[in-house]
Amino acid sequence: MQAALANVSxxxxxAEKYREYLATKGLRLTRERSIIVEExxxxxxxxxxEQLISRLAQKTDGRRVSRSTIYRxxxxxxxxxxxxxxxxxxxxDVFEHDYGYPxxxxxxxxxxxxxxxxxxxIIARSLEEVASQHGFRMDGHRLEVTGLCNECCRPPASxxxxxxxx
Amino acid sequence: MQAALANVSxxxxxAEKYREYLATKGLRLTRERSIIVEExxxxxxxxxxEQLISRLAQKTDGRRVSRSTIYRxxxxxxxxxxxxxxxxxxxxDVFEHDYGYPxxxxxxxxxxxxxxxxxxxIIARSLEEVASQHGFRMDGHRLEVTGLCNECCRPPASxxxxxxxx
DNA sequence: CTAAGTGCAAATGTTTTGCAGAATC
DNA sequence: GATTCTGCAAAACATTTGCACTTAG
Numbered sequence: 001m002q003a004a005l006a007n008v009s010x011x012x013x014x015a016e017k018y019r020e021y022l023a024t025k026g027l028r029l030t031r032e033r034s035i036i037v038e039e040x041x042x043x044x045x046x047x048x049x050e051q052l053i054s055r056l057a058q059k060t061d062g063r064r065v066s067r068s069t070i071y072r073x074x075x076x077x078x079x080x081x082x083x084x085x086x087x088x089x090x091x092x093d094v095f096e097h098d099y100g101y102p103x104x105x106x107x108x109x110x111x112x113x114x115x116x117x118x119x120x121x122i123i124a125r126s127l128e129e130v131a132s133q134h135g136f137r138m139d140g141h142r143l144e145v146t147g148l149c150n151e152c153c154r155p156p157a158s159x160x161x162x163x164x165x166x
Numbered sequence: 167m168q169a170a171l172a173n174v175s176x177x178x179x180x181a182e183k184y185r186e187y188l189a190t191k192g193l194r195l196t197r198e199r200s201i202i203v204e205e206x207x208x209x210x211x212x213x214x215x216e217q218l219i220s221r222l223a224q225k226t227d228g229r230r231v232s233r234s235t236i237y238r239x240x241x242x243x244x245x246x247x248x249x250x251x252x253x254x255x256x257x258x259d260v261f262e263h264d265y266g267y268p269x270x271x272x273x274x275x276x277x278x279x280x281x282x283x284x285x286x287x288i289i290a291r292s293l294e295e296v297a298s299q300h301g302f303r304m305d306g307h308r309l310e311v312t313g314l315c316n317e318c319c320r321p322p323a324s325x326x327x328x329x330x331x332x
Numbered sequence: 333c334t335a336a337g338t339g340c341a342a343a344t345g346t347t348t349t350g351c352a353g354a355a356t357c
Numbered sequence: 358g359a360t361t362c363t364g365c366a367a368a369a370c371a372t373t374t375g376c377a378c379t380t381a382g
Contacts, residue, residue, distance in 0.1 A: 028356075030362065049347080066364045071347060088254060091346065091372085107302045116300060122292050127311055130284050135316035136273045143309045145293055150301035194381080196337065215371075232339045237372060257347085257371065 014041040014082055014099055021080035032065045036073045040083060041097065046115050048092040049074060087144055089113060105142075109149035116149065180207040180248055180265055187246035198231045202239045206249065207263065212281050214258040215240060253310055255279060271308075275315035282315065 012020075015037045019029040039056055040047075047055075049071060056065050065073075074095065077083045084098040086106060094115075103124060107116040123143065131138040178186075181203045185195040205222055206213075215237060222231050231239075240261065243249045250264040252272060260281075269290060273282040289309065297304040 026361090028361070030355085032363070068348080068365080069363060072363090091344095093346090107297065107300055107304075109302075110305075116302070118296050118300065120292050120296050123289060126286050126288050126292075130286055131273065131311065131313065134273055134282060134284065135319075136275075136282070136311070136313055137319045138273075138311055138313040139276075140313070141309065141311040143307065145297065145302070145304055145307040147297065147302055147304040147306070153301075153303045193336070196380090198338070234340075234373080235338060238337090259371085 014038075014097075017099060018077065018080055018082060021076065021082075027076075032069050033073050033076075035063045035065055036070060037077065037082070040077065040095075041100075044097060044101070046086060046094050046096045048089070048094050050092060084140075084142075086142065087115065105145065107145045107147070107149065109152055110146050111148055111152040114149050114151075180204075180263075183265060184243065184246055184248060187242065187248075193242075198235050199239050199242075201229045201231055202236060203243065203248070206243065206261075207266075210263060210267070212252060212260050212262045214255070214260050216258060250306070250308075252308065253281065271311065273311045273313065273315065275318055276312050277314055277318040280315050280317075 015029065015034055018033065018037045022029055022033070035056065036052075040052065052074075053067055053070055056063065056070065074083070078085065078095070082097070082099045083095045085093050086096045087094045087108060102119065104117045104119045105123065107118060108114075109116075124141075127138060127141055130136075181195065181200055184199065184203045188195055188199070201222065202218075206218065218240075219233055219236055222229065222236065240249070244251065244261070248263070248265045249261045251259050252262045253260045253274060268285065270283045270285045271289065273284060274280070275282075290307075293304060293307055296302075
């Protein structure tokens, strides 16, 4: 029931925070929205809309939610700063938890697509400085570092060239 | 004719570099591709496919190129490291020159959408370090800093709240 | 001649939206 | 009783692709 409360340093559950956000807009935490938040925060992995949709579609109990509602809810969760877009992969927006987890950035393997999180305070600090120099009021950032992950640059055998030309 | 060569520290023109890239694939620098590279490098502003398309559509001379060819060419220019995606705005990929310009990152105003470039060597250096710690072979990064630009946070009059509720 | 290149129109795939009926205050 | 919600199907949109025709080595 109160998932995602155990090993996370938050005072309020994601669902509760969602409820608060909705309240400020005169909206309600419905059964569907509640199912969605809980599913979103049930795992800390990155996900896209389609994955969330199929996770919810597999539920055998009555916890099925329509595609539209899921998309609508994702927008709200983002507005509420519960989740945020981290990247775009295969034409899909990729989300991650933005609530209850420390700020971090990602190493994105351009071969296998794996997202690896890392933390570097110095970056946030540098950005504060840059922003203030430009009179820019920073409220967040997204940093994607691309390259090859440990796994994918291991076998230096033959370069995997594209096989277009017969 | 040889635009973008004057104030840029490159040995070879973008078109020439494009030609070289194409050559490695057994492809040619056609009239259309040539028109596209030149238009892309005629200005240093950020752009999306649609903008490029309409810029080329306005040409009164025979320099018109089809939408498909432009999209196909953009892919190649990206592959060739002549341009790169910097952001995604209004559901469109935004590109910028990646050739002949120093590495930099962007402040993105979430109100007016302005992209402001900045350079911070310390970030690149930090990333090198982080990458090596993870056995990650970095080949680039994208950093979008979001917030309000100088202009947009100037008038501290009334907070521009969304006018949804009547 | 053969392979690459183009333009067109149609397809794709994600995300959004209009609407009618259901649920909630 | 009015307003918010949902699910459905259709729409919107950027981007990609199949195809027939051109063009260039």
